[in-house]
Amino acid sequence: MVDLDVSDFFKHKLARIKPDYVFRQSQVALSQAIEKTITQQSVLIAEAGTGTGKTWAYLVPAFMSFRKTLISTGTKALQDQLFRKDVPMLKKALGLPIQVALLKGRSNYLCHFHYNRLVNDDYTQLNSKEEVEQLKEIKLFFQKTTTGDKSDCAKVPDKAPIWLKVTSTNESCLNQDCPYINECFLAQARTKAREADVVIVNHALFFADMALRKEAQIDLLPIADTVIFDEAHQLPEIATQFLGSQIALSSIEEVVKDIELYTAMYAKRVAEWSKLCGRVTHDLMDLRLTARPIDSMPGKKAILERIPDNERLIAVLEKVVQGIDELHKTLEAVNEQHLDLKEVYNRLNAYYGRLLQWIYPEKFDQDNQDSYVRWVEYGKHQLRLYRAPLSVKNVANFKREDQAWILTSATLSVNHQFTHFQAQLGLFDAECQTWESPFQYAEKAVMYVPDHLPDVKVPHYEQDFVRLLIPFIQRTPGGVLILSTTLRSVESLGVLLQEALLREGIHKRIFRQGETAHRVLIDQFQQEKNGILIGSASFWEGVDFPGDLVTLVAIDKLPFAPPDDPVLEARIEECRKKGGNPFMDIQLPMAAIALKQGAGRLIRTEQDSGVLIIGDGRLVNQRYSKLLWGSLPNFYRTRHFDTALNFWRENR
Ligand code: SF4
Structure with missing residues (x-):
């Protein structure tokens, strides 16, 4: 650590570079606890209420420690914000020679090999005029970028399919065989990360790295002395996703098509490629037909054990694997003849391995054969096989003895207890502490749970809920955020509300999730100033509407996760088998965290005020409430309508 006191920094230095900075003792206390954890190389679970200033509370001791630090954020947007805004400001204030690097997952970096192949292919791989225009933009970007980070190519949307054609995957990267390895943007970003003192990553990359280390493959991230997880409440879900795997049938179809193309160009006489490829394509079609019953199952997905005639499905999958095995062996003999052959061979090899792991888990998870859930999703043009761990409590084993871990978020505890979060990640020995929000919630906001609404299950509940909202919508001085639990309710609430607004002559615009891209919808809502935004899951957290942008938050139902989610379904089953109570042990704590996130959308700054309406009576009338x-x-x-409605009269 440098000879500068954390408390002095917050008291004297920060105000000089951040004119809007407000000194808070709780921020200093949090920062000191983090500093102590870094020195002791222990684990701290730190719940810091909104407005505590947790970002600076961890950045300051991390920078002052002079130890190699990984800071992992929940989203790429937060990663960029830290790197571009907070870090430069802090570096200036501290005046310390600290190297900071930003590292994202490989799909964020333009890949020289795939970009050049696409450009040299005379546009034959492009699917539309839009993609032709986008490729022009990417060409301009390619000429001037020094990082290859696609978030700097603003004219091509982040989710545009063309990015899949000019970026790499673990399977399609040629690594040391790549002719562009010396210019490779990803390789350069990783080198910078190895050399830096502080590296800013995201949770997805962190767990992708853990998964690869587990399989004793390559390391994506440098070894660090300190790891800080911001938005740590997302860790269990992201760990579940990245410590599992998925295979899209279309990816296998695509690689088989590419094999036909490149073998015709570079290894024509070696084998009957069309026959080998044709067999795999035929078996994949057969697989899709066999999986058809899933199309009529809830959510068009099902755990393997629940799929009708799942033995036949496995038999067809085995046939697919046999065909791939034959193709794989034949391709192995020629893959060194050309880079394109090598690239398709690597891809096929990876899918082959993943399929084997999916079909024969007992051969791969010898220690614990029941520890994964396997399920299949049936889409219009797509069939996907998934595999996810039933528990992620082995995440604790990823911590090295000589490492400090700090996990922070505004929503980690359930009714002031951290046991659920600790158990999820296996961090039983962690020190857990809460730093309350400095906001005066009791004076600035009212939470109204109506006493006259029917049970959420009765058919006319949504009509009654919308009717209740109307006077609040009329009176609220700012925007309205309605949080729902399913896309179906977003739709039905939107229709009911539109009718009610017309009837009452209220001129407010409704913005519904799904109308347009998430980011665009948020921008439009913010520009409107007093609109009504209706959203489900992705709007319960990570959206920030300070001031009058949102002065009324309304939640129709408690956010219990749908039990048709395969991972949740399997975890519930597992909990029951072990004699536990899945509702109390799993579903309720998850709902409590989600509710806390949703309710937290109302007050974002010290000046904010407003009303929170929760229509679901289970919040107060159940034994678990x-x-x-x-x-x-x-x-x-x-619980009184007038008290809630008069809030604005009395407070503005
Ligand atoms: S090394 Fe991999 S990511 Fe880098 S340019 Fe080559 S193929 Fe692309």
Whole structure:
């Protein structure tokens, strides 16, 4: 550590570079606890209420420690914000020679090999005029970028399919055989990360790295002395996703097509490629037909054990694997003849391995054969096979003895207890502490749980809920955020609300999730200033509407995760088998965290005020209710319509 006191820094230095900075003792206390954890190389689970200033509370001791630090964020947007805004400011304030690097997953970097192949292919791989225009933009970007980070190519949307053609995957990267290895943007970003003192990554990359280390493959991230996880409440879900795997049938179809193309060009006489490829393509079609019953199952997905005639499905999959095995062996003999052959061989090899792992888990998970859930999703043009761990408590084993871990977020505890979060990640010995939000919730906001709405399950519940909202929508001085639990309710609430607004002559615009891209919808809503935004899952967290952008948040139902989610379904089953109570042990804590996130959308700054309406009576009338409302900030609480409605009269 350098000879500079954390407390002095917040008291004297920060105000000089951040004119809007407000000194808070709780921020200093949090920062000191993080500093101690870094020195002791222990684990701290730090819940820091909104407004505590947790970002600077961890950045300052991390920078002052002079130890190699990984900072992992929940989203790429937060990663960029840290790197571009907070870090330069802090470096200036501290005046320390600290190297900071930004590292994202490989799909974020333009790949020289795939880019050049696409450009040299005379546009034959492009699917539309739009892609032709986008490729022109990417060409301009390629000429001037020094990092290859696609988020700097603003004219091509982040999710545009063309990015898949000019970026690499683990399977399609040629690594040391690549002719562009010396210019490779990804390789350069990784080198910078190895050399830097502080590296800013995201949770997805962190767990992708852990998964590769587990399989004793390459390391994506440097070894660090300190790891700080921001938005740590997302870790269990992201770990589940990245410590599992998925295979899209279309990826196999695509590689088989490419094999036909490149073998015709470079290894024509070696084998009957059309026959070998044709067999795999035929078996894949057969697989799709066999999986058809899943199309009529809830959510068009099913755990393997629930798929009708799953033995036949496995038999067809085995046939697919036999065909791939034959193709794989034949291709192995020629893959060194040309880079394109090598690239398709690597891809096929990876899918082959993943399929084997999916079909024969007992051969790969010898220690614990029941520890994964396998399921299949049936889409219009797509069939996907998934595999995910039933538990991610082995995440704790990724911590090295000589490492410090800090996990922070505004939503980690359930009714002031951290046991659920600790158990999820296996961090039983961690020190857990809460730093309350400095916001005056009891004076600035009211939480209203109506006493006259019917049970959420009755058919007219949504009509009654919308009717209740109308006077609040009329009176609220700013925007309205309605949080729902499913896309179906977003749709139905939107229709009911539109009718009600027309009837009452209220001129407010409704923005519904799914109308347009997430980011665009948020921008439009913000520009409108007093619109009504209706969203489900992705709007419960990570959206920030300070001031009058949102002065009314309304939640129709408690956010219990749908039990048709295959991982949740399997975890519930597993919990029951072990004699546990899945509702109390899994579903309720998850709902409490999600509710806390949703309710947290109302007050984002010290000046904010507003009303939170939760229509679902289960928040107060069930034996488990206290676990839910006890987890929420200290809002002024009422069940009386007039008290809630008069809030604005009395407070503005
Ligand atoms: S090394 Fe991999 S990511 Fe880099 S240019 Fe080559 S193929 Fe692309």
